[in-house]
Amino acid sequence: MNTKKAFVVGVDLGATTVKVGIVTKSGGLLDQISIDARAKYGPSAVIQQIVFSIQELFGRYKPSECFGIGIGAPGIVSTVEGTVQHPPNFANWTKVNLANEIKSKFNLPVIVENDANCAAIAEATHGAGIEFKNFLFIIWGTGIGGGVIIDRKIFRGPHGGAGEVGHVSIDYNGRLCNCGNYGCIESYIGQRYLSQRTKDLLISTPKNSVKTKLEELIDGDFSKLEPSIISQAAEAGDPIATGVLEEAGELLGYALASILNVLDLRVVVIGGGISAAPAFVYEAIITSLRSRVLKSHKDGIRVIRTKLGNTAGIIGAASLVMK
Numbered sequence: 001m002n003t004k005k006a007f008v009v010g011v012d013l014g015a016t017t018v019k020v021g022i023v024t025k026s027g028g029l030l031d032q033i034s035i036d037a038r039a040k041y042g043p044s045a046v047i048q049q050i051v052f053s054i055q056e057l058f059g060r061y062k063p064s065e066c067f068g069i070g071i072g073a074p075g076i077v078s079t080v081e082g083t084v085q086h087p088p089n090f091a092n093w094t095k096v097n098l099a100n101e102i103k104s105k106f107n108l109p110v111i112v113e114n115d116a117n118c119a120a121i122a123e124a125t126h127g128a129g130i131e132f133k134n135f136l137f138i139i140w141g142t143g144i145g146g147g148v149i150i151d152r153k154i155f156r157g158p159h160g161g162a163g164e165v166g167h168v169s170i171d172y173n174g175r176l177c178n179c180g181n182y183g184c185i186e187s188y189i190g191q192r193y194l195s196q197r198t199k200d201l202l203i204s205t206p207k208n209s210v211k212t213k214l215e216e217l218i219d220g221d222f223s224k225l226e227p228s229i230i231s232q233a234a235e236a237g238d239p240i241a242t243g244v245l246e247e248a249g250e251l252l253g254y255a256l257a258s259i260l261n262v263l264d265l266r267v268v269v270i271g272g273g274i275s276a277a278p279a280f281v282y283e284a285i286i287t288s289l290r291s292r293v294l295k296s297h298k299d300g301i302r303v304i305r306t307k308l309g310n311t312a313g314i315i316g317a318a319s320l321v322m323k
């Protein structure tokens with residue numbers, strides 16, 4: 001790396017939000033732009049958003065001091081080719097060489113990587129995983145994604161598809177998942193499921209004259225049943241919210257036991273929107289994980305929360321260029 005140059009641009013491309021940031025060599029996020037993604041308008045609209053955001057930041061930070069651009073993207077990403085294929089919820093996006101598209105505008109090195117891998121790399125280099133050589137990273141949000149860190153490096157797998165932890169089945173006769181399999185952990189504890197489960201329980205539970213914390217927070221509007229609200233209600237002791245999150249933690253623990261058995265790992269770092277859940281959820285995860293993992297794998301089991309939160313994607317993307 002050219003140490004004379006001062007920063008890297010990190011891009012966290014999501015179907016909802018495009019985030020672009022200025023990141024220092026030590027992983028500090030100096031500045032960022034966050035805009036609603038125009039994912040439904042096709043690849044060129046999205047590429048334009050990335051370009052404009054970088055240009056805006058280059059108005060505040062000298063481009064001559066930038067030594068590259070790292071991009072984290074969903075879908076099938078080839079870091080070697082710089083391509084992004086079929087990112088979910090992006091319209092008309094088959095296969096795009098995103099690295100070349102951005103390189104042609106800025107004449108800087110551009111590296112593209114899968115978004116979950118970027119967040120895992122960020123936790124390994126600057127976050128909760130810094131003290132561990134090997135760990136499993138989980139993104140717990142709308143879906144469940146993951147990244148495997150072995151010897152402080154991301155393990156991509158021979159075809160770039162490693163880390164699909166959301167599709168570990170906990171019941172072969174279970175719920176049908178989007179992927180076609182049954183009982184995938186994602187279809188039990190992904191955001192939509194948690195919101196739906198909470199709504200069902202709220203409707204079926206007999207009402208008291210005194211409103212529960214959850215009822216108070218959503219005030220009759222079930223669309224407000226986001227994980228942050230469910231967490232907030234659980235923190236205040238709401239029984240339905242507590243039950244839903246505790247059950248989700250327990251189920252995640254079962255899936256993690258299978259993954260840790262296969263990979264011989266002991267540490268799990270959890271990121272994504274639902275990682276902000278109260279501490280009792282982590283206790284539920286650890287209890288069920290420890291009850292199911294092989295005896296030989298039990299020592300040193302840790303399940304910890306992200307340190308970087310929703311900046312992990314940008315910081316991880318930037319760190320691709322820093323090596």
Ligand SMILES: [Zn+2]
Binds near residue numbers: 167178180184186
């Ligand atoms: Zn699945």
